[in-house]
Ligand SMILES: O=C(O)CCC(=O)C(=O)O
């Protein structure tokens with residue numbers, strides 16, 4: 001992508017999320033965090049030694065083994081939209097532990113809040129657009145009008161085949 005894009009990233013947003021999951025005597029009854037995908041381009045996650053994070057792969061939940069001294073990088077909704085579906089925003093959730101508490105720090109990185117996320121022309125190059133343009137306002141509107149997180153925000157930006165191209169906005 002062009003240097004204009006890199007400049008935009010330099011002005012971009014970082015959101016730091018601190019999570020703490022206390023032990024739960026009945027871990028099979030609750031989730032620490034429901035299935036969701038992260039808003040943003042990339043999430044850089046620092047987790048402690050306690051397992052809990054699971055990512056969805058082929059309809060199965062795979063537990064991420066924490067590796068001491070490593071960071072876990074997740075693709076978010078914006079990168080899926082920006083890459084016109086080449087990079088997939090991963091659905092993930094967090095389980096709680098019967099005896100141990102768990103902590104994690106997630107750093108979500110994206111463009112400036114007022115930027116519009118769309119694939120650059122050199123990426124789409126005549127191919128069909130999978131997602132409508134999006135911005136932070138449309139995300140906030142969505143979050144305040146829907147109960148669950150899930151992957152539904154990204155779903156809500158999917159371009160429906162019957163819409164004429166002019167309506168994609
Ligand atoms: O605690 C974790 O491992 C993941 C947290 C998470 O998914 C998030 O903060 O978005």
Ligand SMILES: [Fe+2]
Nearest residue numbers: 036037038092
């Ligand atoms: Fe997440």
